Amino acid sequence: MNSHSIRKGVKTVLYREMGKTGDQVSILGYGCMRFPRADRRIDEKRTEAQIITAIEQGVNYFDTAYVYPGSEVTLGKILSKGYRDKVLIATKMPLFMIHSAKDMEATLDTQLKRLQTDHIDYYLMHSINSMAGWQRIKELGVEEFLLKAKEAGKINRIGFSYHGEKHQFKNIVDDYPWEFCQIQYNYMDEQNQAGKEGLSYAASKGLGISIMEPLRGGLLARKMPEEVQKVLEEHGKERTPAEWALRWVWNHPEVSLLLSGMNEESQIEENIRIADSCYPGSMTEEELETIQQAKEILTKKVQVKCTGCGYCLPCPAGVNIPVCFGYYNDKYIYNDSSARTFYMGMLSGADGGKPSYASLCLNCGKCEKHCPQHLPIRRHLKDVSKEMEKLYFKPAVGLLRGYYYLRGGLGKKSNK
Template sequence: MLYRTIPKTGDKLSILGYGCMRLPEVDGKIDEERATRQLRYAIDHGMNYVDTAWSYHMGESEPFVGRALGDGYREKVRLATKLPSWLVRTRGDMDRFLDAQLTNLQTDHIDYYLIHVLNTTERLAQLEACGLRAFLDEAKKAGKIVNAGFSFHGPADDFAPIVDAYPWEFCQIQYNILDEENQAGTKGLEYAAGKGLGVIIMEPLRGGNLTDPVPPEVGDIWDRAPVERTPAEWGLRWVWNHPEVTVVLSGMNREEDIEENIRTAGEAYPGSLSETELSLIAKATDTYRELMKVGCTGCQYCMPCPAGVDIPLCFELYNNKYMFKNPDAEMFYVVRLSGVLTSGPEQYASQCVQCMECLDKCPQHLDIPALLETIVEEMEGEGFDEKKQMAREMFAE
């Protein structure tokens, strides 16, 4: 495992961090035994940064992490979680959430505490009016948090002012081969690092959309590479190639992915990719941009939908239609969203009632209602009712 240093603190963090937003599940709940085994395996192999949040897994991620870091594992890692900024109305809310998180995580301090989804200067001003600065200063003085930071999914112009607004030790941004000029982007990465902040990277593989399965057009590009690597390794190495990056978070939930990422994190030095390799990655990036219809990462921030639409799954199935040119894509859409596989309710795009709640929640700033309308037109056209009936008959008990 390679390590990089937080400039302001001297902390040496593993370049691979464990993201706890996409833990393995069984029947819609965290598979605690398997997830604990996976997390501890990663720690045993040198990973020392664990990231969770109040909202992950519908509030169950923090309590899980608290239990999983028992038996001495808490002392082996730097633990990060996040204040749910969208739920804060008063200074008392901030203290209440932090104290609850300490209880959830079974610890007396958070090593890296982030203001979650601090996306705009307007939102920063609202939090400052509630006493954000005093909250952070006092929590640090009391030893409840060690380092203060923020996560960002907002417009590029708001990033630098937020960096400059408080003596943060670190920040967390989305960065991958498709997001060089999106959100904070490369300019934001370099700006934050230039100010001495550690930079934690989220969504390095766009929620797994850059890995499995790979569109044939992109697979052909990777097959022409002078060295054999998986798509995940190409994507992670590209992010780690930037010396400004401190830690890359991976939402690992398969044993083979954990092993591969740990191996790669022992080799991925900054500046280690050749010009030939960088050119190959650029070609793959251009091809992805040509194929993808919706830039959704599957982060689930838009969920739950009040009307019952599974928004990320709608986007995933719609993207797959174009990336993989599957003639059965519309039938897959019908089956996956019908509820027959989960004994649950239907979750189709056509259930959208245009309430607009999802618009403010989307870190990618997608026009979700308009995109769902397009999906209805393309995926729920002629014969839709017949396909729904077929799905029910195919999977009837």
């Protein structure tokens, strides 16, 4: 895997080849699922400033999807201001919404319109999780559609994202002349989903490889438990937990780039700084052993292996499943005594929104059909409810909502 750098201003961003495509991509890709928000909407002004900053410092790969609310439209507006030719756009066809060849054509045309462009550089079949799922789309004519779209110049590169088991991943790789793929990979998920075995196999076939969830939904970027922090600090390197995790992914020569859902200016600055020096195979044995020690400690603490991807949403009952699991895990991983307080504050609906805590679950199972991790979500939600919603929880929620109502918070909402 070749790596080189292109100097942008005061920063240098390393680039690698995107497999057999030969395209030069920044090793840091910009994940566009979690743009910053204000008043529950994408903060377009702040998002634009963040994206332009990233582009000016060498980031050239932007990953979005049809189903990321507002993402394609926002990205299209920003790139139309003279930046489109500076970047590669990756977006995805939502397979669960596709039932005919006409659906494929309509979806792609909508995406081109949203993104204000005449072509998609990297087009993915979104979340192929099994051969059966891939076969269904083939029977609808996806191969003919992709060929036609590529010949028309609407698509440049064809790939897929994957959340299934590793034994089916190889079959999907071999069943179509893919040019790239996108898999989940981080030091906590080295053997999960496609895993290291799938990573190596895809690379051996010449596919460019984009990594999602390198920080496992932010888990690997947060303040670590004391015993983990001690392990990281004892190595002697002044690195944040996020830097350790990102360097571990970039250390793999099979990886073309990783995606980071950056929505804070500090995140962009830190990630670009790290991407300035992450060559494949550059981590020492001592550094890799440090990561292994941290992994062993964290593995024992995680209660629910949720990455926070949000595919389980929307919940018919309004449960914010990833946030429920996030605070539940925080309590155990970080021994966070304030986790229950934050859980109540964020999920009670006391701010004028709708309640979204775990015990609202109707046990319908819709979420489990869409979970890339194949988690028993309903069972986990019962565990969350038992641990995070003690006897005082619902009375306290009622008091909070009543307080905000009297202050005008809920009253103003209801009068609109």
